[in-house]
Amino acid sequence: MHVTRRQFIKVTAGGLAASSMGVLGFLPSEALAEVRQYKLTRAKEIRNTCPYCSVGCGLLMYSLGDGAKNAKAEIIHIEGDPDHPVSRGSLCPKGAGLLDFIHSPNRLKHPEVREAGSNTWKRISWHEAVDRIARHIKDDRDANFVARNADGVTVNRWLSTAMLTASASSNETGILTQKVMRSLGIVGTDAQARVCHGPTVSALASTFGRGAMTNTWVDIKNADFILIMGGNPAEAHPVGFKWAIEAKKRGARIVVVDPRFNRSAAVADEYMPIRAGSDIVFLGGVINWLVANDKIHWDYVKAFTNASFIVAEGFSFDDGLFSGFDAAKGQYDRASWNYEFDENGKAKTDPTLQDPRCVWNLMKAHYARYTPEVVTDLTGTPKDGFLRVCEQLGATAVRNRVATILYALGWTQHTVGAQNIRTMAMIQLLLGNIGMPGGGVNALRGHSNIQGLSDLGLLSTSLPGYLNLPAEKANPTFADYIAKNTPKAQADGQLNFWGNTPKFFVSLLKWFWGDKATKENDWGYDWLPKWDKMYDVLQVMDLMHNGKVNGFIVQGFNPLTSFPDARKTAASFAKLKYMVVIDPITTETSSFWQNHGELNDVDTASIKTEVFRLPSTCFAEEDGAIVNSARWLQWHYKGADAPGEAKTDQEILAELFVAVRDLYRKEGGTVPEPILNLSWPYKNPLEPTPEELAKEMNGRALADIPDPKDPTKFLARKGEQLPNFAMLQADGSTMSACWIFAGSWTQAGNQMARRDNTDSGLGNTPGWAWAWPANRRIIYNRASCDPSGKPWDPKRTLISWNGAAWAGADVPDFKVDSAPAEGMNPFIMNPEGVGRLFCTDKLVDGPFPEHYEPMESPLGTNPLHPKVVNSPAVRMFKADRERLGTHDQFPYVGTTYRLTEHFQFWTKGVRLNAIAQPEQFVEIGEALAAEKGIKAGDWVQVSSKRGHIKAKAVVTKRIKALTVTNRTIHQIGIPLHWGWETVAKKGFLSNTLPPAVGDCNTQTPEYKAFLVNVEKIGVA
């Protein structure tokens, strides 16, 4: 007799013993399933989300022990959630091993301190930990707070303590961190986004208006052609990648362009090698080919891009430099990178595209240099393969075929990271693939909530909802801030959504300082810190290295393993007075002072840094929402109690804040107002709940909001949760901590917890969770229709104009009642309403992407313009410049990556993952291995100017030697995941090797192309 799993669990729940069932012949068909069902019979089922990557797979967690008195709930089983519209029950090796993460022997259970010079951890009480840290914070802040700058402008910033924030913690933790941190005046702060997808935000926002993945995981199935370049989703986002395979089943072709024949390449239709760091040559070559072969979606380009906009006189590009370069400063003056405006402030256009200064003609001239021959010569990609990519992309320059791009850190982690992405964004505009189902630029975010923490502005110069933190020069006053951050429409009839900045910003200030934020004091504007320069992680580490930072608060981050030039990082930590590490597991950062032989050869006794290690909960032990790569805010639930004395991040932050505030109340101190006036309305001030914080992010009415169309009615009554961001006001009558999240927790309840997976069409599931903005799933979706409002492709109807409104399978990313005849364009965040082929002055290194060599170039020159080899706009500190190697000393290109079995450095503590990938290795191509006498399994030393690692050699056909400018270029693949806090074999920190230099716009480090040498040091 066959019994299904569900029938079986019903039967067992009915009380029959297994033995009697066996006798009666009721055994299920699979013995393993039987064991599982018994295990789960009395378990409680809880919904959660995988905390590793930002596919955001659904989890079912099963816990026991919640019923009995004094019994702690414990997770006993985890499996994929079959209802989840993306993962549909699947989990990759990481998600499948999550039980081992929760129960890792590396979980922290008690607060500890490492005293100055000590070689051991000492257990302390929470009380002692909080008191001592609060004292450090207050003393350092009082001594080093900068209230005014040299010009007398109130800046209220505190630079001598910096903070890193977590990438997998919930939005609710993130927003509380933002509140506490800014009230203290911290500007030296970053989330993981700085070292991963920072350039995505710059590139996509400067092109389309928002810096996020445009489409969804499931929507990838609607593509006809998928280019995977600058990423390896089969390995890094395995469950999301299933939708590329679904597309393939529909007949789509997949092409991978990558330095390595990776796991995505293994299932692609075609693979093309490329030299790491030469992507703009390849993509610039695609633009040139599309233009030369007239593979342009002309109706789309003319209507929805700035091709016809006329660029002002003065803009030029000559021999590697755009106009306005100041060699002494190493920066561009970007004044000439703009349109020509008429007397009404509207950009001039030439719809005939004849004007030699219109964007189209300037773009055409710029990329004419990127011929197929140049592409092959500089990238090492075979010409025929390159041309096949061009043809397949070009075939989508029509109404009824669509291409998408899947990329990740292979594009971001370069000095030209933002420009790599910009080039592809331009290609997708030329092909008419933005806003289309199956199209878009799909930035595959890494960590599970790094999208959310970027949304919440946990970066040095950001605020929630992609508002800017005030700058001391541009925004000395509230009026200056509003004037500089509220653009005017540059074309008639455009929505120009950032024109609403005052509503978003005042509502944010009301969240920060509540009743204390009044019109009279400019809503507490001066209590926010103002920045003088960006304090990104490279900047902060350099200041720390120079002894200018005393304290470092590290929340859910492992910078010693994550930042480039690990030796410099470790030396910098040793100069700190105090470090506070808040984490669920042990990290190399917290134990940087321990000597681990060659892995970390430090003099412990001479390191005087006091290190506090505070145990926090992990995903399974808390409620909250995280945002997947497709902008879905998914709510999850606590399934177990924390181990030992671990607390939630919210509780830890609240206890620290309240302790610091008490000290200021008792003792006074330097500029206490931002702290004493901070709104702290939580029922338990020592433990704000996720629900309280989520509701604050959504926002609520602080007074009755009258309906401007009917004075007898109200849009919302005082105290009500707001239904959307359109309700926000600039007069202090609303508060919202993150305007783009408005709509996530309304009067109707928690929208992020919704679980209706009904497909409304083309794989859209608008009833599952909630997506920002306004639950729109594919952004810029107005562009899926032609100017008259009809879908370009009737088979891909997402929304359309029905004569009275825009409606369809997705929420329109548009003014819903704006008729096509009104001429409003789809890129509603841009003041000109169109997508930008020429991005004006939005990026620091040029309005058109241009190829520059990595800072460590294997060529030592740039054949396109030998006088300008590297990006002229790169920012590099003197000490770091001195640590750059050259190709004669370090002849090979190193490139880092991660493996599907691991997630960064967290899975070092997870047994299942350690079994799957137990030992550090590097990948070396067969030709180089033969040259160096290296065999598979030999020990090798890989060195750069900054240090070395030792690892086993994997000799592989996956990395081929390339011919570039008539010389042979070898590339070495360096996986990331090792260290000494591990249940696997200890290993070296791979990021000892890359240089401390970042993308010109965002300072995301150049991990993907740097110079190394390799030597055999032992046999297998």
Ligand code: SF4
């Ligand atoms: S790591 Fe990513 S793909 Fe794997 S189970 Fe977790 S969310 Fe899914």
